[in-house]
Amino acid sequence: MSTNVKAFGTEAADADLQPMHIDRRDVTPQDVEIEILYCGVCHSDLHTARNDWGGSKYPSVPGHEIVGRVTKVGSEVTKFKAGDLAAVGCMVDSCKTCDNCKQDLEQFCLNGFTGTYNGKDKHSGGHTFGGYSEKVVVDQHFVLKVPENLDLAAVAPILCAGITTWSPLRHWKVKEGSKVAVVGLGGLGHMALKLAHALGAEVTLFSRSAGKTEEAKSLGADEVIISTDHIQMDSVRGKFDLIIDTVPYVHDLNPYVQTLHTSGTLVLVGFLGNLEPMLNTAPLVLGRKSIAGSLIGGIAETQELLDFCGQHNIVSEIELIKMQDINQAYERMLKSDVRYRFVIDMQSLKN
Ligand code: NAP
Ligand code: ZN
Numbered sequence: 001m002s003t004n005v006k007a008f009g010t011e012a013a014d015a016d017l018q019p020m021h022i023d024r025r026d027v028t029p030q031d032v033e034i035e036i037l038y039c040g041v042c043h044s045d046l047h048t049a050r051n052d053w054g055g056s057k058y059p060s061v062p063g064h065e066i067v068g069r070v071t072k073v074g075s076e077v078t079k080f081k082a083g084d085l086a087a088v089g090c091m092v093d094s095c096k097t098c099d100n101c102k103q104d105l106e107q108f109c110l111n112g113f114t115g116t117y118n119g120k121d122k123h124s125g126g127h128t129f130g131g132y133s134e135k136v137v138v139d140q141h142f143v144l145k146v147p148e149n150l151d152l153a154a155v156a157p158i159l160c161a162g163i164t165t166w167s168p169l170r171h172w173k174v175k176e177g178s179k180v181a182v183v184g185l186g187g188l189g190h191m192a193l194k195l196a197h198a199l200g201a202e203v204t205l206f207s208r209s210a211g212k213t214e215e216a217k218s219l220g221a222d223e224v225i226i227s228t229d230h231i232q233m234d235s236v237r238g239k240f241d242l243i244i245d246t247v248p249y250v251h252d253l254n255p256y257v258q259t260l261h262t263s264g265t266l267v268l269v270g271f272l273g274n275l276e277p278m279l280n281t282a283p284l285v286l287g288r289k290s291i292a293g294s295l296i297g298g299i300a301e302t303q304e305l306l307d308f309c310g311q312h313n314i315v316s317e318i319e320l321i322k323m324q325d326i327n328q329a330y331e332r333m334l335k336s337d338v339r340y341r342f343v344i345d346m347q348s349l350k351n
Helices: 043-049 152-159 161-171 187-198 210-219 230-234 282-287 299-312 323-334 346-350
Strands: 002-009 018-025 031-041 066-073 085-088 091-093 135-139 179-183 202-207 223-226 240-245 260-268 290-293 318-322 341-345
Touching (some): 031 085, 031 152, 031 346, 066 135, 152 161, 152 187, 152 299, 152 318, 152 341, 161 299, 179 187, 187 202, 187 210, 187 240, 187 299, 202 210, 210 223, 223 230, 260 282, 318 323, 323 346
Parallel strands (some): 240 260, 318 341
Antiparallel strands (some): 002 018, 066 085
């Protein structure tokens, strides 16, 4: 049994997103059904809709920054009841039994987690559909609690942009006085500034866009370095304990490695693929520096972040859009013209 709901998605990599209908299963004993109120727009949505990474399945309904209200729960659900606020991020399932799942690292499930969209749906046998829709049905383990004191629309980006930058900040033990840099001021980058600042770090933004300096400072950056300016780049040589690189496309990492302190780490969260130009390993060897990667965060860590945001009054800077404006929003995202996350008001899908 299932319910047919309104959604927005695309039938092909080169087609616009448009209205469509999808099925949502009836709740099983462990499921929570959520009416989606807001859904953030992540650059990964665009990568998937347009098959940038290969492997996109169509029709594709993106959206993995979901905030809503519980409408129904399964018979064994204890975490939620109808009427509660609830959120869903990038995962809706995993095996729950492998070593990584048992350590709250569901994002690294050894049997593969189920993505909120474009994942293999264990229930339907098809693929999963994301948050650009009226409703979603998710196993309670993958549903998060939302602090009551925050602006709901601005909470949505915490579910992906937030956790993707929080997880490396925690893993590399950023604390009071740590020197952290963020590359790229978009959705992920602006959350990284806010979160690193809230942890007490000294925060630097690397940006190509000179026009973002003042705003970056109001978001938590102590300093802004224009990455194309060699003199400015030289001024931070050897400085950083951790660099979080959010740039979505191939770019030269060598100038950033020079700005790492001894034993420092540059963690990639944006670009997936072969580096170009090639990476010179000498500075890594001579300074025990690391290049690493990081993927979203586990469910417990995501709840930790939501609670931290509740305590510190942290939300995303958003531009609220209608579902029907999604294609223009993707074009603006490609031009780095987002301050700093689009969030879809899902009421607009009912029109
Ligand atoms: P976004 O809002 O578009 O921000 C990306 C920023 O990177 C831009 O604002 C721009 O900042 C900079 N940039 C863009 N193109 C660039 C280029 N060609 N060269 C140098 N800098 C460039 O994207 P987002 O939503 O934050 O996502 C960033 C990336 O992270 C995407 O690839 C997304 O798929 C990925 N992602 C990864 C995970 C994970 O778990 N690892 C999770 C979510 C998203 P400036 O104008 O300041 O230079
Ligand atoms: Zn995302």
